[in-house]
Amino acid sequence: MPGRPGPDIPLPPRGAEDDRPALPTTGGEREILTAFLDWHRATFELKCRGVSPARLSDRAIPPSGLSLHGLVRHLAAAERRWIRIHFAGEDLPLLNSSDEDPDQDFEQLGGDVETAFAVWRAERDRARIIVAEAPSLDATCRSPLTGQEMSLRYLLIHLIAEYARHNGHADLLRERIDGTTGL
Template sequence: MTTQRSEPAQNADERTMLEGWLDYHRQTLARKCEGLTDAQLRTASVEPSALTLMGLVRHMAEVERGWFRKVLADDDPGPLYHTEEDRDGEFHLTEADTWAQAHATWQAEIEIARRHAAGFALDDLSKGRSRFTEEPFSLRWIYTHMIEEYARHNGHADLIRERIDGATGD
């Protein structure tokens, strides 16, 4: 299966453009993971790093959950993978961790994020707060941050994928 990736509109309103860029980067990460086995998706970038493609997907599920559920909507179901003892739990994979599970969890968090965001205007402030500040965030800020977060991690994904099988691309 090839993930379809749509170029963001070049002349859309601000919200459509922000949502388009966010979806573009979500789709880019999915494409970086396509065609690999679970073992390849669990392959670390370089010792001693635990950074893997599957770990990045699990991390982005946590990030989607944190910003759109906890911060934006003040709906805190708790973390998916990390704990107080293991703050980077999403990157600590075992042989039991599968792409099917990681991908399904990530996609579910994206759908919940979309539903929450649909109830806010760009200038509306979040109902919840992050662990970094007691100040609320506008939906515009959250969208911009999420685009930055995906873009940064897609750069990591490029390098990991190239290490695994030599595949490069946009």
């Protein structure tokens, strides 16, 4: 689809221009919602671009335990939980967390950062396919936590809000890591 980032956003060197596609200002609801979600996904990746793997795990804003590494683990888990497990009904374990330890994705940063990004990209790409193949934004699933019915429209808006919130965190983390702002 024109105007949407591909499955792997190229990583130009730090200081390169913003390569996110322009957001549509007209079009169908699905097109606009998925474009905004993809824009936020690309924004997160842009905020991490050019940071060394070792620095991605920095918890740069004490007393917060947030790091870019933890955020990518959390966003991969959110893609899996909301789209693959809840909406598509795929029988998968939770990723990077559990009901007993819901903050594990932020707190336990063992493992390779590049692997964490590869997992996030795979979850993001699978979620894109599920959303594209859904019959409509009115398709629903039930929350296993509350039993409440949720539409795909609601889930997309929820993910947009999730990314927007964490992109704000990523802004602050990136500024503390190397002074980069305005991504």
